[in-house]
Amino acid sequence: MATGLETATRRRGLLGGIYDSIADVGGAVLNAVATLGDMTLFTWRTLTWLATRLPRRETLFANMYQIGVLSLPVVALTGTFIGMVLAVQSYTQFRAFGLETQLGGVINKSMFRELGPVLAATMLAGRVGSAMAAELGTMRVTEQIDALSSMGANPIQYLVVPRFLSCLLLIPSLTIMAVFMGVVGGMVYCIFVLDIDTQHYWSNSQKFVENWDLLYGVIKSVFFGATIGLLSCYRGFHCEPGAEGVGSAATTAFVQSFVVIIVLDLFLSILLDQVYLILWPQSPVALSL
């Protein structure tokens, strides 16, 4: 019906077309600003509830099981394969320079800093984020969220806070699992398939990878987890009516989470490198930057 009305109010002629285009752009900008404001309020209310009242243990644990424990197998599996794929892709290029023994350093550093956290976050957004958006969206459409409010319960405190907290607390463990399995996968492929010397593989890994790299990945993952929790719950809460609305909430939750994760990844990488420079200005890596 809305589309019909919009079509009906379109102006004719070139000037009318220009006028309509400007109005469309203005409308889109207004919408974007309103959504951003709404999201900020949603985040603020979630954080305020988190600070004032922690969720009940049984609600939190049920969410943690769904979000963390059930995600472990898929994160471990994809982590292993990414480690192996990295080995396959880097091997030919490194071999051309006779540097194949350095593979351990490259694979492991990439897993710790980039692929581990991003992979765990992507899997979480796909498996958990879209499911959360669909579940909350269905609750919105079937008036269950209204029912919660009508009984004097706060939907943000009851539904969003436990999900947000579970994402925030469990994504570091999932990231560490992805990293660990990636390291194992890369190692298995390099040592058993590519026949690289074990001693050299590990000594090079040790030379390149520091404790900071693990912390670097874990810090990033916490931001990714918060993004997935908030965006997915927001999409579910603002679901349009009907099956199409729920489907679209689930898809949008994943797509938006993924885009924000990638963008955030860039800025966090820049920021964390600066932090490293401030904390260890004399280290060899800092001097080479």
Add this chain to the structure above:
Amino acid sequence: MVVAEPILDVRGLHVHFGRQQVLRDISLTVSRGETLAIIGESGCGKTVLLKTLIGLVQPRQGFIVFDGQRVDRLNEQQLAAERTRFGFVFQNSALFDSMTIAENILFPLRQHRAKERRQHQQEMLDRLREVGLPTSVLTKRPAELSGGMRKRVGLARALVMRPEVLLYDEPTTGLDPIVSDVINELMIRTRESYDVTSIIVTHDMKTAHKVADRVVMLYPQARLDTDEPQILFDGSPTEIDRAKDRRVAQFVRGEAGDRLMEMRKETSED
């Protein structure tokens, strides 16, 4: 005649969804202990009015006074506390499908009376008996029950906090005539045993006649002239049968009348 004390006072309510206006200048007073039926065709804003009463929908203009307090001036915690004085029976029951029937009924008690845990079980069993459901449903999930049973669970959940005002959103819609009448009887029995104020949103004239002692009819705002009030009728169920307004009479008799012509005109304009 003794004038009963008002429990709910709606003043100059205007509600919009985006650019679309749903309620226009609605003013209404509900007395304590009264059973009010709000009737009107689908899309006239009945449910929206019901949700606005407990702050689930925010009006653009106007306000609601509940028991001497303006609802829009309450903060989040005060509003949550006031809402426990209401019981809301949703159109499709809105039971939490991730919980069992027992957990659904217990939900308000666990939220607000966590310390009195020992009495919860008895309270739940009493409410279940009142709505005529066997204890065997307690371990089931909402999806395993029929529509009528879900409605009754919804009523049991709404009653568990012993509310002062019960809001029913289309309680008999989608049910067969026998189950509809069971729900009507339940509403009457609930009113008698709880001495509760009831507001029933319905388009079932049988419910309005049988249960209500006052009927208000709303008309879709978009089809009214600018100076016409949105409340077309306010009176007793017997008076509505004799109403002069053509639109009210048509609704009471369930006749399409010139609405068919109007609809044809609307589609040809599209």
